[in-house]
Amino acid sequence: MALNAPEAHVLERPIRVTMAGAAPSPTLIAQLEEGGFTFVHVYGLTEVYGPYAVCEFRLEWSALSPAERARLQARQGVGMVQTDELRVVDDEMRDVPRDGQTLGEIVMRGNNVMLGYYNDDEATAEAFRGGWFHSGDLGVRHPDGYVELRDRAKDIIISGGENISTIEIEQALMSHPAVLETAVVAVPHDHWGETPKAFVVLKDGAVADAESLIMHVRSRIAAYKAPRYIELVGALPKTSTGKIQKFALRSLAHEDTVPSDA
Numbered sequence: 001m002a003l004n005a006p007e008a009h010v011l012e013r014p015i016r017v018t019m020a021g022a023a024p025s026p027t028l029i030a031q032l033e034e035g036g037f038t039f040v041h042v043y044g045l046t047e048v049y050g051p052y053a054v055c056e057f058r059l060e061w062s063a064l065s066p067a068e069r070a071r072l073q074a075r076q077g078v079g080m081v082q083t084d085e086l087r088v089v090d091d092e093m094r095d096v097p098r099d100g101q102t103l104g105e106i107v108m109r110g111n112n113v114m115l116g117y118y119n120d121d122e123a124t125a126e127a128f129r130g131g132w133f134h135s136g137d138l139g140v141r142h143p144d145g146y147v148e149l150r151d152r153a154k155d156i157i158i159s160g161g162e163n164i165s166t167i168e169i170e171q172a173l174m175s176h177p178a179v180l181e182t183a184v185v186a187v188p189h190d191h192w193g194e195t196p197k198a199f200v201v202l203k204d205g206a207v208a209d210a211e212s213l214i215m216h217v218r219s220r221i222a223a224y225k226a227p228r229y230i231e232l233v234g235a236l237p238k239t240s241t242g243k244i245q246k247f248a249l250r251s252l253a254h255e256d257t258v259p260s261d262a
Contacts (some may be wrong), residue, residue, distance in 0.1 A: 003031050004180060004203055011036030018042055020051060021243055023149050023167050025174035029070040043076035043149065045135055047114045047127070053077045053086045053147065074171070075148040076106075076139065083110035088141045093130040100142040103150060103163065107132035155185070155246060160192040164225045169196055172220040176213060178206035183236055185250045187229060196227040199236060199249055208232075 002008060016038040024041060032039050042051035055077030061069050079086040088096050088104040096104040109132045116124035127134055138156060139149045150156075150165045157164040166184040173182040180203040187197040202208060210230035217226040237248040 003028075003035055008035070010034070014038050016040060020044065021241065023076070023171075024074055025171040026067065026070040026074045027171070027174045029073050030066050033066060033070070039073060041073055041075075041077065047133060047135075048108055048110075049112045049114070051080065052083055052108055052110070052112065053079050055146065072146075075142070075146045077146050079108075079110070082112050083108065085109070086147050087132065088139050088147055089130075089132075093132070096141060098141045098143050098145065100140050100148070103138050103140060105153065106135045106137045106139045106147060106149070108135060109133060157184075157186045157194050157196050159189070159194050159196070159224070162224065164196060166196065168221055169198065169217060169225060169227060172217045172226075173198060173200060173213060175220060176208065176216045178202050178208040179213070180204075180206075181236055181244075183244045183246060183249055184227060185246055189228075195229075196225070197229045197231070198227040199231050199233050199252075201233060201236060 018040040020042045041055040044050050044052035087107050096102040113133050136153050138151050155166050169184045181201040184198045186194040189195040237245040
């Protein structure tokens, strides 16, 4: 909102800004840097009392291009000093390979992790199976040890047997110069089971149609991951803290079924 306000201008002195609540796109991070902000990316949940991990900036990143640096800073990073570790595990609680590709669930343990859910022993036991708190977030671990969120387990789209990350699609859409905000959810498909649908808010005065936005996404990620349907909207439903309410969009999206030839 600040970057796209009419009053926006390059800052006269650097301001450090910490971002959390939703995975930021590399495009947004690069725009913040251009505006004079020093960006800090943190990650956590209510159950860990806020930030649990930080994308710790490495000095060698300073020599990279702004786009490459932003891509690295978009990752969720490593556990903070008060944590045991930030792990990505499979169904058997084994750490996934550090290959940046193998998907697993992010689990946490440490001094700022909750003791449990109030008066709900069953939910607590499920959340802490294996001795670690299960975040419900799916991610990968890179060779440098940094973790990258790929999606909430409930948001991942399974289309024709392929897992599609809504975050990956959202980041591709955000790289389009006309896009202000976007959110992607699953819509029923009579052949593939599910397919991505994107809700897009354009910047003031910007012009773009669904077809051009879909082609833009296909130029950046695998074509089968691109949304088959895009709806241009004036605003996205959000909580009081600014989080996009995907459950509300999901209910709207399920009113539309994309034909099998789309």
